[in-house]
Amino acid sequence: MQLITVAGSPSVGKTSVILRVAELLRQSGLKVGVAKFDALSTVDDELYAQKGIPVAVGLAGSLCPDHYFVSNVEDCLAWGERQGFDLLISESAGLCNRCSPHIDGVLAICVVDALAGVHTPKKIGPMLRLADLVVITKGDIVSQVEREVFAFHVRLANPGAQALFCNGITGQGATDIVQHIRAAAPTPSLDGSRLRFSMPAAVCPYCVGETAIGETHQRGNVKKMRFADLEAAR
Amino acid sequence: MSTALGTLPLVEVLDRHPAVADFVKVLGLPAAPAALTLAQWLDELPDEAFFDVGMERGQMLDHLQRLVEEVRAMESSADARIDSLTLIGGHDKQGRMELVELTFRAGDIVCIVGPTGSGKSRLLGDIECLAQGDTPTGRRVLINGREPTQARRYAPDRKMVAQLSQNMNFVVDLSVREFITMHARCRMVVEPAGMAETVIACANALTGEKFAPEVSVTQLSGGQTRALMIADAALLSASPVVLIDEIENAGVDRKRALELLAGGEKIVLISTHDPLLALRGARRIVIRNGGISEVISTSERERANLQRIEQIDAMLMGIRDRLRGGLRIEEELEWPN
Ligand SMILES: Nc1nc2c(ncn2[C@@H]2O[C@H](COP(=O)(O)OP(=O)(O)OP(=O)(O)O)[C@@H](O)[C@H]2O)c(=O)[nH]1
Ligand SMILES: [Mg+2]
Ligand SMILES: [Zn+2]
Numbered sequence: 245m246q247l248i249t250v251a252g253s254p255s256v257g258k259t260s261v262i263l264r265v266a267e268l269l270r271q272s273g274l275k276v277g278v279a280k281f282d283a284l285s286t287v288d289d290e291l292y293a294q295k296g297i298p299v300a301v302g303l304a305g306s307l308c309p310d311h312y313f314v315s316n317v318e319d320c321l322a323w324g325e326r327q328g329f330d331l332l333i334s335e336s337a338g339l340c341n342r343c344s345p346h347i348d349g350v351l352a353i354c355v356v357d358a359l360a361g362v363h364t365p366k367k368i369g370p371m372l373r374l375a376d377l378v379v380i381t382k383g384d385i386v387s388q389v390e391r392e393v394f395a396f397h398v399r400l401a402n403p404g405a406q407a408l409f410c411n412g413i414t415g416q417g418a419t420d421i422v423q424h425i426r427a428a429a430p431t432p433s434l435d436g437s438r439l440r441f442s443m444p445a446a447v448c449p450y451c452v453g454e455t456a457i458g459e460t461h462q463r464g465n466v467k468k469m470r471f472a473d474l475e476a477a478r
Numbered sequence: 479m480s481t482a483l484g485t486l487p488l489v490e491v492l493d494r495h496p497a498v499a500d501f502v503k504v505l506g507l508p509a510a511p512a513a514l515t516l517a518q519w520l521d522e523l524p525d526e527a528f529f530d531v532g533m534e535r536g537q538m539l540d541h542l543q544r545l546v547e548e549v550r551a552m553e554s555s556a557d558a559r560i561d562s563l564t565l566i567g568g569h570d571k572q573g574r575m576e577l578v579e580l581t582f583r584a585g586d587i588v589c590i591v592g593p594t595g596s597g598k599s600r601l602l603g604d605i606e607c608l609a610q611g612d613t614p615t616g617r618r619v620l621i622n623g624r625e626p627t628q629a630r631r632y633a634p635d636r637k638m639v640a641q642l643s644q645n646m647n648f649v650v651d652l653s654v655r656e657f658i659t660m661h662a663r664c665r666m667v668v669e670p671a672g673m674a675e676t677v678i679a680c681a682n683a684l685t686g687e688k689f690a691p692e693v694s695v696t697q698l699s700g701g702q703t704r705a706l707m708i709a710d711a712a713l714l715s716a717s718p719v720v721l722i723d724e725i726e727n728a729g730v731d732r733k734r735a736l737e738l739l740a741g742g743e744k745i746v747l748i749s750t751h752d753p754l755l756a757l758r759g760a761r762r763i764v765i766r767n768g769g770i771s772e773v774i775s776t777s778e779r780e781r782a783n784l785q786r787i788e789q790i791d792a793m794l795m796g797i798r799d800r801l802r803g804g805l806r807i808e809e810e811l812e813w814p815n
Binding site for chain 1: 497500501504529531532533534537541544545547548549552603606607612613637640641642643646647648649650657658660661664665703707710711714715716
């Protein structure tokens with residue numbers, strides 16, 4: 245079986261693109277399943293189910309969605325094996341720009357949305373920077389010039405990676421994604437695999453339920469903002 | 479190779495490679511004493527500085543090196559000049575073979591006609607992605623008589639084919655001048671500001687409603703936007719092939735627009751029923767039921783008719799301009815015969 249991680253900020257079009265890609269993969273006789281990760285809730289499972297694509301859902305709830313993802317991805321792989329999939333696609337919403345579920349040796353796709361504005365690619369961290377393939381959606385809504393400028397910034401944000409446009413609604417561009425997927429290596433196991441980038445580090449009282457505000461509650465891994473006026477006074 | 483970049487003084491790296499300088503600036507990494515090399519500077523940064531910007535120490539130098547190489551590759555890749563584009567037929571919705579092979583040359587204008595839903599957009603889509611028998615129609619597209627390389631298919635910022643879609647919204651909130659200058663910079667034009675002025679002047683020549691370079695792109699009317707996008711596609715776009723999904727009669731001088739595009743040695747394909755456009759091309763492709771059913775060469779009689787249609791159109795444009803100027807249209811109109 246082959247695992248593919250698909251990540252992108254909320255509502256960029258991950259599900260739309262995966263549905264198009266899965267349709268093409270299934271036409272060529274492959275069995276495709278999806279593992280959907282989200283924070284609080286999702287209706288993506290219904291979208292996948294409507295198209296007859298088996299889906300497993302994981303909601304991180306109060307946990308950091310990234311930590312939740314790594315702790316569960318092996319179990320997803322095992323589920324995929326049990327179901328006899330040829331391909332398992334994980335869909336996860338990168339909820340902060342620092343998030344990145346990408347794993348060494350596993351095809352990593354980042355979905356970005358041309359509507360986000362031309363400077364967004366600079367701001368997205370490892371999720372975009374360390375992806376193998378960047379898929380740009382919603383190009384149909386913006387002008388040709390903005391598409392070109394956006395793609396240029398994507399290239400600078402992840403130099404050397406492949407990037408392409410895909411329309412999540414019409415599926416234009418999905419065949420190119422399929423080609424990349426078919427060329428990628430299988431994932432027999434994740435035992436000993438490594439994340440491409442470390443997860444957000446946070447061990448402080450707020451992680452475990454503290455809600456009170458004030459200096460005395462700030463212990464452990466605390467980092468303070470710096471203000472220019474105070475810096476100058478020092 | 480990465481060592482080479484690392485041994486240069488940091489200031490020199492930042493000075494020589496604006497993309498690296500921009501990257502470092504966006505990350506907000508702390509500044510360094512002038513004497514340090516790039517590698518020394520990175521060595522002295524604490525681990526925390528890397529984690530905070532979403533990088534690992536070991537990934538940084540490699541990333542910067544890739545960035546420098548990518549910019550160099552973009553600069554050196556001469557604009558994709560193409561002489562011809564060949565469309566090899568696939569099949570229609572019923573699986574009937576199309577049995578056509580059409581070759582378009584730089585400067586050609588080709589129109590695509592057919593009822594709504596007949597598959598015109600699909601044809602534009604096939605060309606846009608340089609289909610290789612891998613789309614539902616089974617069509618194939620050759621560049622200069624050959625299958626395009628992977629690198630050419632996947633270069634989203636300098637695609638072989640630019641598609642001017644019906645939707646032309648802007649998300650950026652920039653003035654027209656800033657916006658086009660930004661595009662010119664991405665295209666690594668030597669004088670971005672001068673180029674922007676040229677594009678804007680050209681766009682203004684295409685539309686009855688002139689606009690100033692200082693106006694925000696989000697405030698442009700539909701016609702102004704179209705004019706700007708056409709001028710940009712002709713003068714600044716990386717793509718030698720331009721696909722247009724209808725140029726509505728939104729106050730754009732369509733004849734001039736086509737001349738501008740074709741004059742830039744582009745291959746222009748337009749899906750349209752506008753007689754001014756459809757009769758201007760040397761050929762028009764008729765789509766029925768998802769397939770190419772006929773290719774009509776524009777006849778002499780049609781060309782003669784086009785001239786008359788142009789006269790009528792010019793007259794209408796004149797009336798429109800006068801209406802815009804607050805004038806009355808009361809004289810006996812003399813239509814060309
Ligand atoms: N115009 C346009 N709309 C798109 C495109 N791709 C997706 N959309 C729309 O964008 C919305 C969000 O798409 P989804 O596929 O659900 O996005 P997502 O990234 O899976 O969202 P979450 O899983 O909730 O984070 C939907 O309304 C889609 O129809 C595109 O290429 N063009
Ligand atoms: Mg989704
Ligand atoms: Zn996170």
